[in-house]
Amino acid sequence: MAATKGLEGIVATQSSISSIIDDQLTYVGYDIDDLAENSSFEEVIYLLWNQKLPNEEELKNFKEDLVSNMEIPNEIIEHLKSYDLSTVHPMAALRTVVSMLGLYDSEADEMNEDANKRKAVRLQAKIPTVVTAFARIRKGQDPVGPKKGLGFAANFLYMLNGKDPEDIEVEAFNKALVLHADHELNASTFTARVCVATLSDIYSGVTAAIGALKGPLHGGANERVMKMLTEIGEVDNAIPHIKERLENKEKIMGMGHRVYKQGDPRAKHLREMSKELTKLTGQSKYYDMSIKIEEFIKEEKGLPANVDFYSASVYHSLGVDHDLFTPIFAVSRISGWLAHILEQYDNNRLIRPRAEYVGPKGQTYQPIEKR
Numbered sequence: 001m002a003a004t005k006g007l008e009g010i011v012a013t014q015s016s017i018s019s020i021i022d023d024q025l026t027y028v029g030y031d032i033d034d035l036a037e038n039s040s041f042e043e044v045i046y047l048l049w050n051q052k053l054p055n056e057e058e059l060k061n062f063k064e065d066l067v068s069n070m071e072i073p074n075e076i077i078e079h080l081k082s083y084d085l086s087t088v089h090p091m092a093a094l095r096t097v098v099s100m101l102g103l104y105d106s107e108a109d110e111m112n113e114d115a116n117k118r119k120a121v122r123l124q125a126k127i128p129t130v131v132t133a134f135a136r137i138r139k140g141q142d143p144v145g146p147k148k149g150l151g152f153a154a155n156f157l158y159m160l161n162g163k164d165p166e167d168i169e170v171e172a173f174n175k176a177l178v179l180h181a182d183h184e185l186n187a188s189t190f191t192a193r194v195c196v197a198t199l200s201d202i203y204s205g206v207t208a209a210i211g212a213l214k215g216p217l218h219g220g221a222n223e224r225v226m227k228m229l230t231e232i233g234e235v236d237n238a239i240p241h242i243k244e245r246l247e248n249k250e251k252i253m254g255m256g257h258r259v260y261k262q263g264d265p266r267a268k269h270l271r272e273m274s275k276e277l278t279k280l281t282g283q284s285k286y287y288d289m290s291i292k293i294e295e296f297i298k299e300e301k302g303l304p305a306n307v308d309f310y311s312a313s314v315y316h317s318l319g320v321d322h323d324l325f326t327p328i329f330a331v332s333r334i335s336g337w338l339a340h341i342l343e344q345y346d347n348n349r350l351i352r353p354r355a356e357y358v359g360p361k362g363q364t365y366q367p368i369e370k371r
């Protein structure tokens, strides 16, 4: 048995949720370009969970269902207030709080389909509230609860900033959520599926997925892209800075992809948004240096920009703290995790691969005094 490093190219399951074929991403057969231009994030969640777009009434009910489930238990808010959050990464807080939410859900271990769907709505609805409550509490501000009548994207920005967002901010944020919602069998989604394939509960699956998303080779890349852009500081420094990183054998965050070799179809939308928003906020230099880096890495290494590269300057332009970029990825990707968890339950088999053993063989136990 020979191992395939990183399971590259291994087809591990069948799925009807999203596909990457010829470098194009689709959700349930709808091209991501079409959805990014036309759909709301709520429509996309509904699509991923139900394999069809909602009609008007279904969408209205679904939106209401989400907003009415956004509140989080006061005990959790008090719990967050009891920590010194100045040194806590928001992804660690999110991972912990999502797990805690299971303790407040009387249906947490109820495994029938209806209960799992109800829990999916609760989790999807509460995750923006957790992220924004954390962000405010650590600044000494009181958390702001959801506002009825606002959609999902608008509610996130409202709960984060405590004021109604501008239309252009909502539009940009909605598009970013749509683009990050699902991505076939990426590392965090696979983690979620492995976890629930043991017939563990939804809260465990999502908690495990958050842990996987946190890593810099996955969702953690967008925060590091912004750190790099901030360090670069000025457009003229971009190429020398990147050359130095490459000489030091460092990976350039936001570049390269396991599956896309020509280009990540999500990146062009974020590139456009970055251009527009950085211009609007007088920070075009971040867009300009990103373009230079993208061209240079493409030429030098043949690597395309991925979804994380331009999302960094987009979220920065929206005034979001840099360490909240990955939690925002989670606010969107949880829709895909939940779709995959429901699909896994629906046709479950334990996921249990094998390992190629390369350690020593034939050893015999030695008493401790002889070692």
Ligand SMILES: CC(C)(COP(=O)(O)OP(=O)(O)OC[C@H]1O[C@@H](n2cnc3c(N)ncnc32)[C@H](O)[C@@H]1OP(=O)(O)O)[C@@H](O)C(=O)NCCC(=O)NCCS
Pocket (backbone or CB within 6 Å): 006, 216, 217, 218, 219, 221, 250, 251, 252, 253, 254, 255, 256, 257, 258, 259, 301, 303, 306, 307, 308
């Ligand atoms: C996404 C990623 C993990 C996928 O890579 P992968 O399929 O596992 O490819 P590997 O890490 O094995 O890299 C293959 C080669 O390309 C190089 N490479 C890949 N991504 C690179 C990057 N971002 N910067 C510089 N070199 C890179 C590797 O150094 C390696 O070169 P080598 O063969 O000379 O050692 C990788 O491109 C990466 O680490 N990117 C940066 C992190 C990131 O943006 N993650 C978000 C993904 S959406």
